[in-house]
Amino acid sequence: MKRQIPMLILSAVGTLLVVSVFIPSARHWQEDASLYFDIIAVFAFFLGGGNLIRVHTEKVNRKSTGWIYSVVTLLGFGIMLVTGLFKIGNPNGIAGDLSQTGSYFQLLFQYVMSPLNSTMYALLAFYVASASYRAFRAKNTEATILLVAAFVILLGRTALGVLLTNWIPAQLSVLQIPNLAIWIMNAPNLAGQRAIMIGISLGVISMSLRLLLGIERSYLGGDN
Amino acid sequence: MGLIISAVVIGGGLLWILYLSIKGQDVDRRIVYLFVGATVALAIIFRLEFGEVATPIVKSVFDKIENLPAGSKIVLSYDFDPAMAPEVNPMANAFIRHILEKKHRLFFMSLWATGQSLLSVSLNDVLKPEFPDAKYGVDYCNLGYKAGNEGVLNVVITNFRKMFPSDANGNSLDSLPMFKDVESLKDMDLLISVGGGKPGVKEWVLFAGDPGKIATAGGSAAVSTPLLYPYWPRQLIGLLGGTKGAAEYEAELIKTHPRFKDKGMPALRMMGPQTMAHVVIIAFIVIGNVAYFRSRRKGKQS
Numbered sequence: 001m002k003r004q005i006p007m008l009i010l011s012a013v014g015t016l017l018v019v020s021v022f023i024p025s026a027r028h029w030q031e032d033a034s035l036y037f038d039i040i041a042v043f044a045f046f047l048g049g050g051n052l053i054r055v056h057t058e059k060v061n062r063k064s065t066g067w068i069y070s071v072v073t074l075l076g077f078g079i080m081l082v083t084g085l086f087k088i089g090n091p092n093g094i095a096g097d098l099s100q101t102g103s104y105f106q107l108l109f110q111y112v113m114s115p116l117n118s119t120m121y122a123l124l125a126f127y128v129a130s131a132s133y134r135a136f137r138a139k140n141t142e143a144t145i146l147l148v149a150a151f152v153i154l155l156g157r158t159a160l161g162v163l164l165t166n167w168i169p170a171q172l173s174v175l176q177i178p179n180l181a182i183w184i185m186n187a188p189n190l191a192g193q194r195a196i197m198i199g200i201s202l203g204v205i206s207m208s209l210r211l212l213l214g215i216e217r218s219y220l221g222g223d224n
Numbered sequence: 225m226g227l228i229i230s231a232v233v234i235g236g237g238l239l240w241i242l243y244l245s246i247k248g249q250d251v252d253r254r255i256v257y258l259f260v261g262a263t264v265a266l267a268i269i270f271r272l273e274f275g276e277v278a279t280p281i282v283k284s285v286f287d288k289i290e291n292l293p294a295g296s297k298i299v300l301s302y303d304f305d306p307a308m309a310p311e312v313n314p315m316a317n318a319f320i321r322h323i324l325e326k327k328h329r330l331f332f333m334s335l336w337a338t339g340q341s342l343l344s345v346s347l348n349d350v351l352k353p354e355f356p357d358a359k360y361g362v363d364y365c366n367l368g369y370k371a372g373n374e375g376v377l378n379v380v381i382t383n384f385r386k387m388f389p390s391d392a393n394g395n396s397l398d399s400l401p402m403f404k405d406v407e408s409l410k411d412m413d414l415l416i417s418v419g420g421g422k423p424g425v426k427e428w429v430l431f432a433g434d435p436g437k438i439a440t441a442g443g444s445a446a447v448s449t450p451l452l453y454p455y456w457p458r459q460l461i462g463l464l465g466g467t468k469g470a471a472e473y474e475a476e477l478i479k480t481h482p483r484f485k486d487k488g489m490p491a492l493r494m495m496g497p498q499t500m501a502h503v504v505i506i507a508f509i510v511i512g513n514v515a516y517f518r519s520r521r522k523g524k525q526s
Contacts, residue, residue: 126261128505130256134512157498
């Protein structure tokens with residue numbers, strides 16, 4: 001019974017939503033389902049927050065490796081939660097916009113979370129440079145094609161590409177690096193992306209059918 | 225002068241690394257990191273800037289906003305987080321400047337929780353100081369963040385008020401004059417999503433632009449831009465890809481509306497360091513391959 005009820009709910013809701021696409025008068029079912037989803041999502045926030053507290057509190061209690069980072073996580077979570085929930089420092093009080101100037105939540109977001117987040121992302125440039133030196137080798141035909149395409153795109157995305165090839169006459173402008181970069185994006189990349197998208201869509205359709213028919217049960221957890 | 229100093233320092237360093245690689249010595253990854261850091265720093269210190277010209281994919285978005293009649297309704301959705309912000313925030317700010325300069329009505333919203341706070345920064349740093357005459361509720365409004373990802377679009381495509389009973393400040397949508405003739409997204413003239421993840425530009429195309437037959441444009445982080453090309457030019461009228469796309473848009477904005485020239489366009493400024501970083505990465509690929517072919521030849525000979 002523990003498995004049958006969720007499967008029944010999934011099959012019924014899924015079938016109704018598929019049917020609603022084809023019946024104009026039933027179009028509002030999709031909207032209603034989206035609104036219900038919005039309500040369920042709120043509970044997901046509670047579950048997510050609760051799970052984060054549980055996992056990191058356990059780590060701190062057990063003094064596991066890196067437990068000090070869990071303390072930082074819990075402190076960060078708690079401070080952001082309290083300043084956001086009670087809208088501390090918000091000029092318009094509890095009814096005002098959460099992100100209003102002066103609110104502690106916005107200050108923490110702007111001057112702590114934003115710089116940290118951006119810094120983490122910026123570090124990628126260093127890893128890309130190191131990887132390009134160590135791993136990007138023309139070992140075979142496929143790797144060479146990839147390498148040439150990467151060269152053209154890298155140069156085409158900067159003013160250097162224009163500087164290097166703007167001497168090429170207008171009749172042969174397709175050979176200018178920025179135009180070659182556009183061609184790579186518009187032809188080989190487009191064809192590849194479309195093929196991947198069609199493949200993924202077919203996979204989604206077959207997986208949806210398996211879910212609706214109760215064949216796919218991995219979402220229920222356990223072995224079946 | 226700055227360009228010459230940068231070229232000498234970077235070129236000299238690269239030649240040294242090439243020499244080490246040819247000799248068969250492994251270059252420590254920390255030297256590579258130091259090199260990238262120094263290259264970007266030099267470009268920032270000497271304020272290296274290169275001219276940008278809008279490519280067709282960017283120009284089509286610009287032309288759409290430029291040619292819409294004054295008072296047109298445009299949605300600008302902040303679908304990104306601080307990690308992506310340095311790359312895509314300049315696009316969002318350029319859109320704000322352009323849209324309000326053309327006297328269109330601007331509806332802000334966000335499908336990402338972090339978008340609302342980033343939007344607040346744009347309102348305070350760009351909109352309010354540069355457009356002091358723009359009135360809230362008349363020229364622009366902020367609907368804020370709504371959880372539900374594409375589910376939000378699924379509802380607002382037919383009814384705004386069902387999903388957003390009030391704006392981010394708690395005002396009823398009916399109390400905002402700019403919402404008088406707005407029932408759903410279908411009443412909009414243009415939808416713009418700025419982001420780089422999910423939900424983002426793709427979801428706006430699939431759940432709003434395409435089913436509602438509404439013109440849709442996007443701005444995306446460079447890493448996810450190739451995934452959006454299949455939608456251009458039919459479902460997406462145009463797309464700004466990464467810092468380069470933002471810089472092209474800023475260049476076009478300055479060319480058409482010179483009053484923004486002294487507003488310190490960040491994407492145009494960032495293209496200098498990005499160009500230099502690209503050159504260094506290309507050089508590293510070349511050096512790595514020279515070393516690889518040399519070691520392979522040596523291996524064959526022995």
